[in-house]
Amino acid sequence: MESSMKPLSSDFGLYLKSFKLFLERSTEYQCMEKFIDENLPEVVTSIGKKGASCLNVLGVGSGSGEVDMKILSKIQSKHPGLPIHNEVVEPNPHQITKYKDLVKEITQGLNISFTWNQMRSEEYEKQNKERKECRKFDFIHMIQMLYFVQSVPDTIKYFHSLLETNGKLLIIQVAGDSGLHSLWNKVGSRFPTNSGFLGDQKVLDEMRVKYQKYELPSDMDITECFIEGNENGERLLNFLTDVADFRKTAPPDLKAEVLHNLRHPPCSREENGKILFNNNMHFIVVDN
Numbered sequence: 001m002e003s004s005m006k007p008l009s010s011d012f013g014l015y016l017k018s019f020k021l022f023l024e025r026s027t028e029y030q031c032m033e034k035f036i037d038e039n040l041p042e043v044v045t046s047i048g049k050k051g052a053s054c055l056n057v058l059g060v061g062s063g064s065g066e067v068d069m070k071i072l073s074k075i076q077s078k079h080p081g082l083p084i085h086n087e088v089v090e091p092n093p094h095q096i097t098k099y100k101d102l103v104k105e106i107t108q109g110l111n112i113s114f115t116w117n118q119m120r121s122e123e124y125e126k127q128n129k130e131r132k133e134c135r136k137f138d139f140i141h142m143i144q145m146l147y148f149v150q151s152v153p154d155t156i157k158y159f160h161s162l163l164e165t166n167g168k169l170l171i172i173q174v175a176g177d178s179g180l181h182s183l184w185n186k187v188g189s190r191f192p193t194n195s196g197f198l199g200d201q202k203v204l205d206e207m208r209v210k211y212q213k214y215e216l217p218s219d220m221d222i223t224e225c226f227i228e229g230n231e232n233g234e235r236l237l238n239f240l241t242d243v244a245d246f247r248k249t250a251p252p253d254l255k256a257e258v259l260h261n262l263r264h265p266p267c268s269r270e271e272n273g274k275i276l277f278n279n280n281m282h283f284i285v286v287d288n
């Protein structure tokens with residue numbers, strides 16, 4: 001790892017600006033919506049302990065809650081009449097404020113209460129263990145957040161242990177055939193961030209738990225990355241490498257290798273003059 005490069009994700013304000021642009025340039029949310037509309041209903045039909053008077057849901061790394069609210073409304077539609085208690089674990093205060101604003105906008109007609117935990121998943125685990133609390137949940141999700149935890153295996157194991165009878169854990173990450181996997185497998189050891197975040201499936205196999213995997217296509221327009229000096233292109237490049245100011249701080253040979261990989265298969269394809277990065281996603285549903 002070259003010492004002048006700093007992880008983008010160590011400055012979360014800066015990271016979120018890149019993330020917002022990534023959402024604008026990618027079909028990430030459309031891909032998630034497709035899963036929520038077409039696959040999630042069947043997944044959540046069986047959750048809930050027999051005779052329970054309420055469903056308990058936990059979102060870990062929820063961000064500003066757009067995806068969470070779609071999930072919650074899908075769960076409620078599958079269990080009409082059953083109130084939902086939704087607990088949120090999200091360290092960024094600005095994201096929590098946005099999530100609360102969204103809740104005010106759209107909870108009309110839904111029977112959902114909220115508990116907000118402004119903290120990292122590691123702190124949530126520590127706090128629960130100190131208080132000897134072990135609240136169980138019917139549905140837990142970790143969406144595009146395992147990239148930031150201290151230990152992917154510990155995080156998956158802990159949250160899996162919080163599943164109620166019939167509970168399910170949903171993990172959403174980029175798929176094994178995504179451009180991110182390909183890029184990080186090739187040059188990730190030279191980036192300042194540890195690439196252990198890509199190993200969610202390996203952890204589940206080692207845990208010998210039962211899970212189903214769904215894979216859905218998604219892409220991201222990275223054409224601007226190849227226009228030198230283009231501000232959006234720089235932001236996207238920083239996002240994909242998790243390096244703050246990648247073009248200025250990466251050594252020339254690494255820069256050339258990354259740009260070459262980003263431009264060609266298997267990372268990307270060219271379509272109508274655009275460079276489309278493979279952002280395929282996997283949705284892993286883990287049983288209790």
Ligand SMILES: C[S@@+](CC[C@H](N)C(=O)[O-])C[C@H]1O[C@@H](n2cnc3c(N)ncnc32)[C@H](O)[C@@H]1O
Pocket residue numbers: 019060061062063064065066067089090091092095119120121122143144145148149150
């Ligand atoms: C890429 S965003 C994804 C947000 C949301 N789940 C979505 O898909 O739109 C990652 C989120 O994880 C949160 N995060 C980062 N480290 C975390 C940790 N250790 N525990 C819980 N959340 C974390 C960030 O604040 C951020 O909101």
